[in-house]
Amino acid sequence: MSLILFVTLPLLASFLTPLFRDYLKYISLALHASLLLLAFSFIGMLPITETISFDSPLSISFVLDSASLFFVILFISIMILFLLYQIKESMSREIFILTNMLIASVSGLVLSGDIFNIYIFFEIASITAYILTSLNRDKKAYSGAIRYMIMGSIASIFLLMGIMSIYLNIGSLSLVTIADKFSTIDSSTQILILISLFIGFGIKAEVFPLNFWVVDIYQASSNRVNALFSSILSKAYIFLFFHIAYMLHIDQKLMWFLATMGVISFAVAELSALSSRDTKRIFAYSTLGQIGVLFIALSSGDQKALTGAFFLIVLHSITKLMLFLSLDILNTQFGSSKIDIFSRFRSTFLVILFAIGFLSLLGIPPLGGFIAKIAILEGLAYIQSYYLVGAILIISLVEAVYFFRLLGLTQKDTQRDPVVISLYHKIILGSMALFIVYLGLFPESLLAICQSVASSLLGAGHV
Amino acid sequence: MSLKKDIKLHSLSVSLVVSVMTILLLSIFLNFSLVSDSLGVQILSLNADETATANAVTSVVTYFRGFDTLGEVTILFLSIFGIGLGLDGYREKLNIFAFENQLIKIAVDILFPLIILFGFYIIIHGHLSPGGGFQGGVVIASGFLLMFLAKNDDFSLNHKIISIAEALSGAGFILLGLLGLLLADRFLGNFLPLGSIGSLFSGGVIPLIYIFVGIKVSAEITALIEYFIRIKDV
Amino acid sequence: MFDSFNQTPFLHTAITIGSFLILAIGLVGALTKKNLFKIFISFAIAETALFIYFIGMHFEVGKVAPILTDKVTQFSTNMVDPVPQAMILTTIVIAIAVLALSLSFIINYFKLTNNMEVDKMDELGEDR
Numbered sequence: 158m159s160l161i162l163f164v165t166l167p168l169l170a171s172f173l174t175p176l177f178r179d180y181l182k183y184i185s186l187a188l189h190a191s192l193l194l195l196a197f198s199f200i201g202m203l204p205i206t207e208t209i210s211f212d213s214p215l216s217i218s219f220v221l222d223s224a225s226l227f228f229v230i231l232f233i234s235i236m237i238l239f240l241l242y243q244i245k246e247s248m249s250r251e252i253f254i255l256t257n258m259l260i261a262s263v264s265g266l267v268l269s270g271d272i273f274n275i276y277i278f279f280e281i282a283s284i285t286a287y288i289l290t291s292l293n294r295d296k297k298a299y300s301g302a303i304r305y306m307i308m309g310s311i312a313s314i315f316l317l318m319g320i321m322s323i324y325l326n327i328g329s330l331s332l333v334t335i336a337d338k339f340s341t342i343d344s345s346t347q348i349l350i351l352i353s354l355f356i357g358f359g360i361k362a363e364v365f366p367l368n369f370w371v372v373d374i375y376q377a378s379s380n381r382v383n384a385l386f387s388s389i390l391s392k393a394y395i396f397l398f399f400h401i402a403y404m405l406h407i408d409q410k411l412m413w414f415l416a417t418m419g420v421i422s423f424a425v426a427e428l429s430a431l432s433s434r435d436t437k438r439i440f441a442y443s444t445l446g447q448i449g450v451l452f453i454a455l456s457s458g459d460q461k462a463l464t465g466a467f468f469l470i471v472l473h474s475i476t477k478l479m480l481f482l483s484l485d486i487l488n489t490q491f492g493s494s495k496i497d498i499f500s501r502f503r504s505t506f507l508v509i510l511f512a513i514g515f516l517s518l519l520g521i522p523p524l525g526g527f528i529a530k531i532a533i534l535e536g537l538a539y540i541q542s543y544y545l546v547g548a549i550l551i552i553s554l555v556e557a558v559y560f561f562r563l564l565g566l567t568q569k570d571t572q573r574d575p576v577v578i579s580l581y582h583k584i585i586l587g588s589m590a591l592f593i594v595y596l597g598l599f600p601e602s603l604l605a606i607c608q609s610v611a612s613s614l615l616g617a618g619h620v
Numbered sequence: 621m622s623l624k625k626d627i628k629l630h631s632l633s634v635s636l637v638v639s640v641m642t643i644l645l646l647s648i649f650l651n652f653s654l655v656s657d658s659l660g661v662q663i664l665s666l667n668a669d670e671t672a673t674a675n676a677v678t679s680v681v682t683y684f685r686g687f688d689t690l691g692e693v694t695i696l697f698l699s700i701f702g703i704g705l706g707l708d709g710y711r712e713k714l715n716i717f718a719f720e721n722q723l724i725k726i727a728v729d730i731l732f733p734l735i736i737l738f739g740f741y742i743i744i745h746g747h748l749s750p751g752g753g754f755q756g757g758v759v760i761a762s763g764f765l766l767m768f769l770a771k772n773d774d775f776s777l778n779h780k781i782i783s784i785a786e787a788l789s790g791a792g793f794i795l796l797g798l799l800g801l802l803l804a805d806r807f808l809g810n811f812l813p814l815g816s817i818g819s820l821f822s823g824g825v826i827p828l829i830y831i832f833v834g835i836k837v838s839a840e841i842t843a844l845i846e847y848f849i850r851i852k853d854v
Numbered sequence: 855m856f857d858s859f860n861q862t863p864f865l866h867t868a869i870t871i872g873s874f875l876i877l878a879i880g881l882v883g884a885l886t887k888k889n890l891f892k893i894f895i896s897f898a899i900a901e902t903a904l905f906i907y908f909i910g911m912h913f914e915v916g917k918v919a920p921i922l923t924d925k926v927t928q929f930s931t932n933m934v935d936p937v938p939q940a941m942i943l944t945t946i947v948i949a950i951a952v953l954a955l956s957l958s959f960i961i962n963y964f965k966l967t968n969n970m971e972v973d974k975m976d977e978l979g980e981d982r
Contacts, residue, residue, distance in 0.1 A: 159801055159807065161687075161797075161801070161807045165690075165794050165797065165798065165807070168690070168694055168790075168794060169791060169794045169795075171694075171697075172697070172786070172787055172790035172791045172794070173787055173790075173791050174787070175783050175784065175787050176787065207806075208806060209686065209687050209806060209807045209808055210683055210684065210686050210687075210800070210806050210807060210808040210809055210810070211670070211683070211684055211806070215659065215662055215663060215666070215684060216684050216685070217685060217687050217688070251701075251705055254698075254701060258694070258698060261694075265691075273685070273688060273941055273944075274685075274687060274688060274691070277687075277688050277691035277692065277695075277944070277948075278691060280691075280695055280948050280952070281691055281694055281695055281698065283952075284695055284698045284699055284702065284951065284952065284955065285698065287702070287955060287959075288698065288701075288702035288705065288955075291702070291705075291706065291959060291962075292705075294705075294706060294962070295966070296963070296966045296967050296977045297977045297978055299959050299962050299963035299966065300963060300967075300975050300977045300978055301978055302959050303890065303956065303959050303960060303963060303975070304975070304978075306894075306952070306955070306956045306959065307884075307893060307894075307897075307972075309952075310884070310894070310897040310952065310956075311884070311897075313901075313952070314881075314897070314900055314901060314904065317901070317904050317945065318904060321904065321907070321908045324658070324659075324908075324937075324938065324941075325655070325908075325911060326655065327655065328655035328657060328658030328659055328661075329658065329659050330659060330937075345648050346648055349645070349648055373978040373979070376978050377977075377978055433980060434980065434981075435980065438980070627888075630886060631882075631886040634882055634885045634886050635882050635886070638878050638881050638882050638885070639878060641878075642874050642875070642877065642878040645874055646870065646871065646874055649870050649874070650867060650870055650871075658935055658937070659935075659937050660912075660920075660935030660936050660937035660938070661931060661935065663936065663937065664920060664929045664930070664931070664933055664935075664936065665929065665931075667929050668928070668929050674921060674922035674923075675920070675921045675922075676920035676921065676929065676933070676936040677920060677921070677936045677939045677940055677943075679936075680936045680937055680939075680940040681940040681943060681944070684937075685937075685940055685941075685944075688940075688941075688944050689944065691944075692944045692947050692948060695947070695948050695951045696947060696950075696951050698951070699951035699952065699954055699955040700951075700954075702955050702958070703954060703955060703958040706958055706959070706962045707958070707962075749921065750919070750921060754943060754947060817922060818922065837947075844954055847958070848954075848957075848958070851961065
């Protein structure tokens, strides 16, 4: 079985959409389920390198190691959950094509071992994201899509500049060769390449100071699209950023720079969430804050912190999927996304869901987020970055303030309308919440997996 | 008055930053020499034996980096699809311009078939001379643009044919690659006989790939042209 | 007289300076212009500058195109590198696709709001 099936089967399904008529949602679920089975079948066989059309390094290669397999399984599982949530509604052509393209492009991003190929998948994912943002077709959607495209074009230009400099100076596009020969280029060109790649990948990975536009995009798209952005797309770009960073053997000072940017991202995001009155924007700021924490953890270079980071990635994806889908229920019922909708609904089920989601993001035991945060803080303390530990703890207090404010609004004594949620949706959302609790109580197996992922990422440049 | 000053200040500061950046870039790039054993040089030395195509750029585009071409075709497909989503009911709209030029009206009946033929020639001979799927596809699309300019609102495309052409050529490309996976053990592996350099039937799968790409690109850019022309409300 | 211009270092210098000037013009345009069309066309200009730079830098005086003809009957190192040309082919198509999509978004946005200025786009923000 081949690695490229993760990319080509969804593409094939998208191309053949006119032939599928009314069976779109079944074909989509069957396709993703079979891809998940294919991913599981690779588990004992790592690492695998597969070249396309000719021998490496003259041709493009796809590399499967623990980290990429972890992410492929994560992305396909989240997509299956997302599709299962919508199974009672009829699937439109655009959702079918766009979800397939999303899975194809993020799989390509994490699997590909060739930098120009990564650029191609980067562009496919960007265009998918632009179209997803504009799906509502109203003023906000197009305004957000246009802004997204402006930022995306800037990222493209800088990324192209970086790739061109790499080819001009090294003469190869394969990541392994680039990693080997990167240190032989003269240092001013090295700095140029690193800055271009930082701007190019960093705009999409949403790190400070390149993330001022993100929250508007979340406000412009529908909540289901936000769930996809938050759980799948941002994780792919973050992994890509650090995969390249570890491959190029970035030295300590630059890692400290990334960690500082992570701290500032976290701080600015949480403080902005505190003063926001729009629930979509609050959740978006929370996503940006967690991305900041991930930057701090992933740039530390410490095994334990990276383990915690990957655990946090799994938890955050499921939590944000659950939170955005619940917010979608509220938004459609009340037609508004202002913060006061939290004081207008009556549903114990939704309150429990929000409570589990918020407490997990805060890192409160016995939920999964606690395990992730503890691992990250332990790792940071191990390398004696006490100021990072302190920063995370202090800024989490800010996070606690606005999350508890939202929970408090649900308990206020006001006029409340009951929320109608179908039993099926309750089952799907409830199982996500139960999984978050389960990960908090029995984290051992996932922690072991995350540990091997962390060693694979740390050893990436040394292959 | 102060708004104009603000705008001028903003433009000035951005220009300053960009100029500084450009000067820094120039100082890095100006003393520069090419790497001598780059990827392309290695491919050139293998090209005659492995692919038997006379055009090295074609063999790089379709064979050595064929996956990038697949991604590019996907991007074009996605973007045309995204444009089509936002435009509702374009069949009831009119063209945004209307030319009444007798010269074009008479000439188009002769020129249109010639342009389409020329486009197909470029697509099919992509592995022998400069050209290929993308170039030929755009030439075919320009022929359709000529029809739009000449016949105004009387000419409209049959979108069934366009979507079938898109779907089948895209699927054909991927199926060709998967066949290569089965028969030659790599995606897009070459499993057809190579022939001799310079003849039309040479290069294995490479002309086939370019034909699929050419049909897809011509269908998509033609649809793109129509999407952008038919936007005037009745 | 023109032979002194027909040397590789001169060519490379001219291409470098020229394309970075165009890149600067494109980036300044993209970051300062208010009209949405001008912003995206400026991006197209900046990308074109990068393409010119990349292909131009791989050319050296005396080299030929990597295509076999009647006169050039063998692939040799006297040919220009074909990989950048393939990369730029792909990237040009990507740039066209993104530009077309952005223009269609601008058209749809204009139909809904009658607004073409980027600083008057105020649908998104804290109080909307």
